[in-house]
Amino acid sequence: MNSTASLSATRIACxxxxxxxxxxxxxDSTRELEIQVLADVxxxxxxxxxxxxxxxxxxxxxxxxxxxIIIQAVMASARASGHYGxxxxxxxxxxxxxxxxxxxxxxxxxxFTVLIESVVLx
Numbered sequence: 001m002n003s004t005a006s007l008s009a010t011r012i013a014c015x016x017x018x019x020x021x022x023x024x025x026x027x028d029s030t031r032e033l034e035i036q037v038l039a040d041v042x043x044x045x046x047x048x049x050x051x052x053x054x055x056x057x058x059x060x061x062x063x064x065x066x067x068x069i070i071i072q073a074v075m076a077s078a079r080a081s082g083h084y085g086x087x088x089x090x091x092x093x094x095x096x097x098x099x100x101x102x103x104x105x106x107x108x109x110x111x112f113t114v115l116i117e118s119v120v121l122x
Contacts, residue, residue: 030087037089038071044098045070048116058121066119070098073115077108 045067049059059066077094078084089095096105097112 033087033090037074037092037095041070041074041095041098042067052116052120059119060121061119069119070115073111074098077111 046063049063049066052059061069074089074092074094078088078092081091081093083091093105094108094111097108
């Protein structure tokens with residue numbers, strides 16, 4: 001199973017547990033979920049940066065700054081959707097635009113496109 005599929009499955013399982021009233025996932029599973037979210041976001045960003053550079057475009061800021069910009073946007077997306085605290089990153093709507101194979105709504109897709117374009121020179 002690829003990491004996007006495993007992340008999606010984990011997000012669904014956590015949401016289902018909360019909706020059933022089972023309570024919050026354990027601290028360990030929440031930590032693992034957030035680590036997986038961050039790893040998947042960084043991997044997706046790196047893939048897009050490599051694809052951008054292969055197309056002859058230059059990235060205008062250092063990679064760590066690109067990752068920080070995108071991670072901050074994921075955190076803001078989670079907060080804007082009403083999710084705070086442990087595990088909240090997994091519920092950020094922006095993740096759907098970042099992770100491959102996940103259908104994103106047009107707004108989140110546009111936000112992510114603007115983020116990537118803001119760090120690229122033509």
